[in-house]
Amino acid sequence: MIQNQIKERSLKVKMCGMRRKEDIAYANEVKPDAIGYIFFSKSKRYVTGQQAREIDQNLDQKILSVGVFVNETIEKVTEIANEVPLDVIQLHGDEDVIYIEQLRQQTDKEIWKAVRVKDTKDIKEAQQLPVDKLLLDTFTEEKDMYGGTGKVMNYDLIPKEGIRKPFFIAGVLHSKNIKEITKKVHPYGIDISSGIETEGYKDLKKMKEIMQITGGRHE
Numbered sequence: 001m002i003q004n005q006i007k008e009r010s011l012k013v014k015m016c017g018m019r020r021k022e023d024i025a026y027a028n029e030v031k032p033d034a035i036g037y038i039f040f041s042k043s044k045r046y047v048t049g050q051q052a053r054e055i056d057q058n059l060d061q062k063i064l065s066v067g068v069f070v071n072e073t074i075e076k077v078t079e080i081a082n083e084v085p086l087d088v089i090q091l092h093g094d095e096d097v098i099y100i101e102q103l104r105q106q107t108d109k110e111i112w113k114a115v116r117v118k119d120t121k122d123i124k125e126a127q128q129l130p131v132d133k134l135l136l137d138t139f140t141e142e143k144d145m146y147g148g149t150g151k152v153m154n155y156d157l158i159p160k161e162g163i164r165k166p167f168f169i170a171g172v173l174h175s176k177n178i179k180e181i182t183k184k185v186h187p188y189g190i191d192i193s194s195g196i197e198t199e200g201y202k203d204l205k206k207m208k209e210i211m212q213i214t215g216g217r218h219e
């Protein structure tokens with residue numbers, strides 16, 4: 001069950017890759033709908049469950065905590081989800097329908113599935129998955145590159161008639177391209193990480209800019 005409710009606004013904003021207590025302070029100031037922690041050890045934004053737990057204690061209760069996992073065991077995912085505790089589990093690897101159904105039996109938290117979109121078939125198949133929300137991200141052949149690829153997604157692959165599940169878009173979103181892309185594909189929300197960083201660290205000024213562009217901060 002979701003512990004915190006996302007306050008109603010037209011476009012949801014998730015800011016991902018939080019690692020430091022300063023990042024949480026910035027999030028509390030700008031108030032996105034959700035923040036994310038990367039529990040993938042090959043990522044430069046990797047945090048352990050313990051590190052996320054420590055900084056998450058200071059997160060504004062109205063902001064959702066999302067844990068990003070890549071091909072992790074179900075035991076580890078549920079352990080970290082309870083330890084932090086997380087509101088949402090985001091699967092960002094090659095997890096299939098069997099994995100998702102098994103995870104569903106172990107947790108009542110929301111499950112989001114990231115799909116690295118190579119062609120329209122990927123989106124069609126993703127709509128059948130037993131998840132609460134989808135996240136459409138850039139596809140790359142690069143090994144171990146599951147997210148934060150530095151490459152823009154091909155948004156033309158999103159069907160004009162829309163998608164049956166609420167979906168976030170991701171993939172090098174930043175203050176200059178968000179308006180144009182969201183107008184074109186009408187997502188439920190945006191997920192942004194590198195676009196709110198400077199030299200590898202979250203940047204308060206960039207975070208503020210994103211909130212202004214997407215409709216202002218929550219109160």
Ligand SMILES: O=C(O)c1ccccc1N[C@@H]1O[C@H](COP(=O)(O)O)[C@@H](O)[C@H]1O
Pocket residue numbers: 016017036038040043044045068070092135137146147148149150151170171172173191192193194195
């Ligand atoms: O950020 C990472 O290193 C990462 C690693 C493994 C899986 C997901 C990851 N990040 C997610 O990738 C997208 C796009 O981020 P960006 O804005 O293009 O930098 C986003 O969902 C991040 O949460």
